[in-house]
Amino acid sequence: MSTGARAAAPAIEVRDSPLHGFGVFATRRIKKGTRVVEYLGERISHVEADRRYDDKDENDNHTFLFIVDARTVIDAGVEGNEARFVNHGCEPNCESVIENRRVFIEAIRDIVAGEELTYDYQIQREPDDPPDIDVIFACRCGAPSCRGTMLWPPPVPRPGRPAVRARRR
Numbered sequence: 001m002s003t004g005a006r007a008a009a010p011a012i013e014v015r016d017s018p019l020h021g022f023g024v025f026a027t028r029r030i031k032k033g034t035r036v037v038e039y040l041g042e043r044i045s046h047v048e049a050d051r052r053y054d055d056k057d058e059n060d061n062h063t064f065l066f067i068v069d070a071r072t073v074i075d076a077g078v079e080g081n082e083a084r085f086v087n088h089g090c091e092p093n094c095e096s097v098i099e100n101r102r103v104f105i106e107a108i109r110d111i112v113a114g115e116e117l118t119y120d121y122q123i124q125r126e127p128d129d130p131p132d133i134d135v136i137f138a139c140r141c142g143a144p145s146c147r148g149t150m151l152w153p154p155p156v157p158r159p160g161r162p163a164v165r166a167r168r169r
Contacts, residue, residue: 012036012117014082019140022085023116030111036094039066039083039103041076049073068101088150089118091143122152 011030017023030036041064044052049065052075064076064084076084083105086094093111096119097104105119123137130136134149147154 012082014085017085017087017116019087019089019116019118019142021087024082024086026111026113026115026117028113030107032107032109034107035097036105036107036117037081037083037086039074039076039081039096039105041066041074041080041084042078043068044073044075045071046073049075066096066103068098068103072101074103086117086119087141088121088139089141089143090120090139090146091141092118092120094119120152121150123150125151125153 009027011026011028011034012024013027014022014024024037046067053063053065064080066074066076068074074080083103086105093107093109093115094105094117095108097106105117107117111117118141125133134151137150139146139148139150
């Protein structure tokens with residue numbers, strides 16, 4: 001028996017990205033304030049996240065980990081969905097929102113069909129980061145205000161040393 005209601009076509013799709021690997025693209029207009037997708041994956045502790053990726057090459061910035069709080073990390077490499085392919089951007093059209101220990105990607109401005117969704121990863125710097133951490137986490141968004149890194153806060157330029165700039169494709 002039909003209810004007469006049809007499921008809405010998905011608002012997003014995953015495909016090759018000019019920014020990095022795969023990306024998430026709008027298949028139709030997405031209005032500002034729309035909760036686009038939930039970031040899903042296995043919920044694990046920080047200790048488990050460290051254990052899983054302990055042997056990972058320190059020069060590889062590719063990860064599907066999202067820190068929820070002091071106890072929980074979502075590993076979208078296990079049971080993850082398309083949200084794991086939303087790339088970083090310094091002038092993003094989305095933001096991540098944590099609500100009741102769940103993570104959502106929300107539009108912060110209107111997004112047109114065909115546009116790639118991005119949010120600012122704001123990966124936190126750590127005291128034990130290697131000296132080339134900004135190179136490892138280099139940003140490729142190409143935005144006019146690109147800070148050159150996915151890390152937060154932005155690097156402080158040292159006297160006599162040029163700031164790190166993003167490589168353009």
